[in-house]
Amino acid sequence: MKNNNIKIFLAAPRGFCAGVDRAIEIVKRSIKKYGAPVYVRHQIVHNKHVVENLKKIGAVFVEEISKIKDKSRPVIFSAHGVPKSVPREALNKKIEFVDATCPLVSKVHREAENLNKKGVHVLLIGHQNHPEVIGTMGQLPDGEIELIENVEDAKKHKNISGKNLAYVTQTTLSVDDTFEIIKILKEKYPNIYEPKKEDICYATTNRQAAVKKIAKYCDMFFVIGSSNSSNSLRLVEVATSAGCPSSELIHSASAIPFERIAKCKTIGISSGASAPEILVQNFIDEIKKKFNVEVDEVEIIKENITFKVPGKLN
Ligand code: SF4
Numbered sequence: 001m002k003n004n005n006i007k008i009f010l011a012a013p014r015g016f017c018a019g020v021d022r023a024i025e026i027v028k029r030s031i032k033k034y035g036a037p038v039y040v041r042h043q044i045v046h047n048k049h050v051v052e053n054l055k056k057i058g059a060v061f062v063e064e065i066s067k068i069k070d071k072s073r074p075v076i077f078s079a080h081g082v083p084k085s086v087p088r089e090a091l092n093k094k095i096e097f098v099d100a101t102c103p104l105v106s107k108v109h110r111e112a113e114n115l116n117k118k119g120v121h122v123l124l125i126g127h128q129n130h131p132e133v134i135g136t137m138g139q140l141p142d143g144e145i146e147l148i149e150n151v152e153d154a155k156k157h158k159n160i161s162g163k164n165l166a167y168v169t170q171t172t173l174s175v176d177d178t179f180e181i182i183k184i185l186k187e188k189y190p191n192i193y194e195p196k197k198e199d200i201c202y203a204t205t206n207r208q209a210a211v212k213k214i215a216k217y218c219d220m221f222f223v224i225g226s227s228n229s230s231n232s233l234r235l236v237e238v239a240t241s242a243g244c245p246s247s248e249l250i251h252s253a254s255a256i257p258f259e260r261i262a263k264c265k266t267i268g269i270s271s272g273a274s275a276p277e278i279l280v281q282n283f284i285d286e287i288k289k290k291f292n293v294e295v296d297e298v299e300i301i302k303e304n305i306t307f308k309v310p311g312k313l314n
């Protein structure tokens with residue numbers, strides 16, 4: 001018998017963004033066009049479930065071009081983007097490639113490149129070792145772009161380049177944390193160039209705003225996503241700072257902490273931009289098996305953005 005009543009606040013928008021949808025579609029269409037196997041450099045998007053499903057239809061994931069065994073097969077670059085050295089290496093090795101870099105990441109690449117052409121020194125706000133950051137740093141020659149990871153980096157930064165400065169950012173950062181870093185940079189360097197349009201993407205911004213709206217009403221908050229997904233991790237931080245200290249990342253319905261949920265009246269759920277909706281629905285279904293559940297979806301904005309796949313896959 002179910003003896004607990006639990007209310008679920010379900011954040012919307014959540015889950016797949018236009019860049020992730022496009023990247024997955026690119027892999028599927030490439031397999032259709034070229035036949036299997038098709039190589040994918042790095043996880044196409046940071047979600048285990050997505051990667052495993054694509055493996056089943058013929059995607060082979062490698063971390064570097066040098067790991068491609070059959071050079072007659074095409075390779076797809078992941079949604080996070082790649083340094084310039086990667087397409088160069090594929091061209092040198094005569095490996096055909098399809099670029100699934102999200103257009104909003106490519107926009108940041110072009111921004112950095114244009115600033116560099118104008119002789120401006122670029123500061124990239126982002127997290128070290130994240131593939132997107134490696135890709136953006138790799139658009140410019142060594143030493144022409146510098147990483148700022150946090151408020152401390154911004155405070156201690158010295159402009160030894162002697163050039164004008166500009167900043168660009170990773171697309172999946174915390175909106176609030178990035179605001180603080182930018183504030184410090186602008187105080188130090190009042191003439192620093194800013195991106196014309198925000199680099200943190202619409203999907204990151206909307207998912208964080210939706211979580212912010214409901215987290216304070218929740219006894220626990222769950223973000224469905226993988227542990228290497230930057231935007232999912234940021235959603236956990238946002239839920240925590242918005243008033244739900246018991247916020248955590250969960251990769252699938254197999255890891256649900258039922259005993260702790262039993263002590264809650266209200267829980268919140270969202271999912272990262274690379275997490276499929278089926279994982280959210282499975283999670284809710286499992287909770288429904290044990291508790292009396294009322295689901296209230298709180299939608300803060302409707303998203304209708306889509307990105308086209310490269311013309312050669314049409
Ligand atoms: S999170 Fe934003 S930048 Fe990343 S793939 Fe999605 S839309 Fe593109």
